[in-house]
Amino acid sequence: MATDGEEAAESPPKLAPVKRMLVRDLPYHQSSNVLQIRNLRRSEHHLHLNRIRWGQNWFHVLLRMRTFVTVPLLLGVWTAGLLIFTGIYMAVDSSDPNMECSLHPYPESGESIPFGTAFAFSLETATTVGYGLPVSSSAFFEPACDGIRAVIYFQMVLSMMFQAFLFSFFYGRLGRCESRGVQVLFSNKATLRRRKGDGRWVFEFRVYDSDPRHPLVEAHVRLYAIRQPRKVDKVYNVRPVTVEPLRLWKPNDDLGGVLLASVPTVVSHHVDIHSALNPRRRGIYYEDLGRSSVRHGDQVQTDLNLDEHVDGVSPDFSLSSCGMNLRELDSATGSRDGLRCDVCGETYNTRDNLAKHITFQKLLEKHDGVPVIGSHQELDVDTVLQNCSKGRDKELSSKELSGFIAGETEPYNAIEILVVLEAIEPLMSGTFQSMQSYTIEDIEFGAEFVHCFVANDDRSQCAAKMDFDLFHKTKRVSPESKLSAVPENDESHD
Secondary structure: OOOHHHHHHHOOOOOOOOOOOEOOOEOOOEOOOOEOOOOOOOOHHHHHHHHHHHHHOHHHHHHHOOHHHHHHHHHHHHHHHHHHHHHHHHHHHHHOOOOOOOOOOOHHHOOOOOHHHHHHHHHHHHHOOOOOOOOOHHHHHOHHHHHHHHHHHHHHHHHHHHHHHHHHHHHHHHOOHHHHHHHEEEOOOEEEEEOOOOOOEEEEEEEEEOOOOOOOEEEEEEEEEEEEEOOOOOOOOOOOOEEEEEOOOEOOHHHOOEOOOOOOEEEEEEOOOOOOOOOOOOOOOOHHHOOOEEOOOOEEOOOOOOOOOOOOOOOOOEOOOOOOOOOHHHHHOOOOOOEEOOOOOOEEOOHHHHHHHHHHHHHHHHHHOOOOOOOHHHOOHHHHHHHOOOOHHHHOOHHHHHHHHHOOOOOOEEEEEEEEEEEEEOOOOEEEEEEEEEOHHHEEEOEEEOOOEEEOOOOOOOOEEEOHHHOOOEEEOOHHHHHOOOOOOOOEEO
């Protein structure tokens, strides 16, 4: 009979709720590209960063403010400059009562120029509209009026500089390319399905530029896995958030992940042994720290120094990633070797090549009378193929994947997949970003996207047409879709 302590140990841990890093706050299930991140204001570093931001990058800070904030702010700065020069004109005029520079309408009174007259003259000087002194335009050239001329000179110089700043500011504000990102659309749902042919898991979503007649320049996409722990770290008493890149299968990120955004494109990530979405992801270890050997009937495990920050399975014939962000597909296509023979150290790109190597070496060693111990004759090819890390994601079930991404299983890290598309807007030649994110609630298992880009059969010159009603729709392709929120009698869904 289990004790109370054992029952408490078996009970599931209390998990904290997860907030989205990127909120979908625009129509059609899109986001405004604002990450929900803020800096703590109680730190002294926050004040230092504010000094740097306002002292060295104040123009871009103003440029990113809302228009209804910047326009009154700049108008207030301009008005404050008028008031400052109004006071300067009053001070210069009252410095010598006997000097007549045509500022005061009644110089014989011996009083200083009134505030209203000084402000009007300051406004006239700043705008250069019908310029002239309040009493006589010729008094500006009197030898005794050097002070007034100097003040007028500095106000005009500052006024021209401020007008140039306003022109560039509003031009940059109106022509900023970041607003172009709202026309790039992402699918509401992402899919996780087994790839046809080999049964490997693939994460996919769809992206499309809704202004296809003006194609974007150098559009490319990147993926990131944001881990939000659902359990508090016992050492630091916080929930540390980590970010890790995800390699792309289509489009190939070795070629920059470039895509033609004017056509609806399905972006794919292979959930292989190196993927951050794989709950059986192999841990990081280094070549000189030992590895296991697969032998006839038993398995000899050497001591390994596994990275405690990375979850993994027992290392075998697969080469270590050594902390690098790798793709298993690169090994399968011969771009690099991903497997190593545990006896001779020869490296190979596929399991089949490794198996052929072991089989051939066993024949040679048996023919030459090489002792069995320490040779290839100890290795069993079937066991090698079974235990190699290559293809282990085939064993993953949709339940295991969904629990891992939702943070409901060890290590209880909820994963939000952040998509970043970057491109150059051709009219202004400016770079912009468009972002979207997917959590476990946004992923359909065992589904693929319905075709929304089809040939046009009418008599118009248009060769193809895009159906927005089908852009978000998916359809079932395997029994794994039972985890999705689709009714059993529905073949396609949004």
